[in-house]
Amino acid sequence: MSWGYGNDNGPCTWCNQFPIANGKRQSPIDICPDKITCDQQLANSPLVVKYEKEPKAEAMNTGKSVKVQATKASEISGGPLTGTYRLEQFHFHWGADDNKGSEHTIDGKMYAAELHLVHYNTKYANFGEAVDKPDGLAVFGFFIKPGAKHVGMKELTDNTLCSITAEGKTCNMPCDLDMASLLNSDLTKYWTYLGSLTTPPLYESVTWIVFQDPIEMSNDQLQALRNLKCGSNFIVDNYRPPVPLGDRTVRASFKN
Numbered sequence: 001m002s003w004g005y006g007n008d009n010g011p012c013t014w015c016n017q018f019p020i021a022n023g024k025r026q027s028p029i030d031i032c033p034d035k036i037t038c039d040q041q042l043a044n045s046p047l048v049v050k051y052e053k054e055p056k057a058e059a060m061n062t063g064k065s066v067k068v069q070a071t072k073a074s075e076i077s078g079g080p081l082t083g084t085y086r087l088e089q090f091h092f093h094w095g096a097d098d099n100k101g102s103e104h105t106i107d108g109k110m111y112a113a114e115l116h117l118v119h120y121n122t123k124y125a126n127f128g129e130a131v132d133k134p135d136g137l138a139v140f141g142f143f144i145k146p147g148a149k150h151v152g153m154k155e156l157t158d159n160t161l162c163s164i165t166a167e168g169k170t171c172n173m174p175c176d177l178d179m180a181s182l183l184n185s186d187l188t189k190y191w192t193y194l195g196s197l198t199t200p201p202l203y204e205s206v207t208w209i210v211f212q213d214p215i216e217m218s219n220d221q222l223q224a225l226r227n228l229k230c231g232s233n234f235i236v237d238n239y240r241p242p243v244p245l246g247d248r249t250v251r252a253s254f255k256n
Contacts, residue, residue, distance in 0.1 A: 003200045004064070004230075011240045018200045025204035027195030028103035028141075030242040033256050036191060042253035047079040047187055047209070051087065051179035056172040059160050063167035063230040064199065065238055067091045068156065074179050076119055076138065079253065080192040080207055085119035085138040087179065088127045092116070093198075094225045096236035098146050103198050103239045104210050106143075111214055112222060113144035114239070115182070116198075136205040137197075142185065147216030152181030157221040167230045185213040189254040198240045212254070 001009050003017065015021035052072035059068045067089050074087035094113035095101030102111035117140040120130035130136035150157075155173045163171040189212040196204040228235045 005238050018202050020202050024246050026243045027198050028242050029245050030105045036250050036252045038255045039251040048077045050075050054177040057177040058172050060170045061164040065091045084122045088118050090117040093239040111143040115142040132203045138207045141210040143214035145214045149218040157224040161224040185215050193250040
């Protein structure tokens with residue numbers, strides 16, 4: 001049976017097929033701000049985000065989430081990163097309702113959804129070569145809460161998701177997607193730690209950068225995610241619960 005989020009193939013079973021699920025560098029985690037101190041080195045080395053517009057980006061219902069592929073040279077550097085990382089794709093995790101859905105949590109608090117922008121280290125030739133390397137990936141994590149309509153995601157949620165409700169369906173957005181418009185929050189305040197992919201094969205290759213300020217999506221936009229299907233079932237609660245931090249350190253770019 002392939003992995004998923006059900007009772008018989010969900011996160012608690014992944015270790016049977018992917019033993020690294022019990023590793024010491026797994027994600028997501030519960031972030032406890034009171035136990036994290038500001039790292040002045042991060043504060044002095046701001047993140048540099050250079051995102052390009054994607055011409056009619058392709059979105060796909062993977063049966064686990066929606067994934068939007070990047071084709072242009074959108075890149076990030078600075079902060080906790082050594083070198084330059086290029087955007088490969090972004091996707092979401094969400095709950096059946098607004099009380100759950102995010103993978104990372106803050107003092108145990110869950111948000112309605114979480115946006116992940118996945119980048120690979122350009123010291124490697126491509127994403128496939130980088131994906132299992134200890135310094136291979138960097139992922140931006142944004143918490144999502146219900147609120148105002150997210151203008152940057154409007155083309156995706158309002159005009160594209162309805163065309164890919166079935167698993168395996170793809171659709172090109174009718175307009176160019178301004179990737180920078182996805183990041184409408186304070187990029188100077190974040191937590192960072194060494195972790196893993198949150199879905200199988202769970203490679204321990206990710207430098208996580210989780211931003212403090214959540215972004216907002218309207219109820220209609222969140223519902224558009226919940227309307228996606230895998231087979232006859234709606235895709236909901238597609239998140240992995242937090243795993244132990246262990247002896248890892250979480251650093252903050254700001255003072256609490």
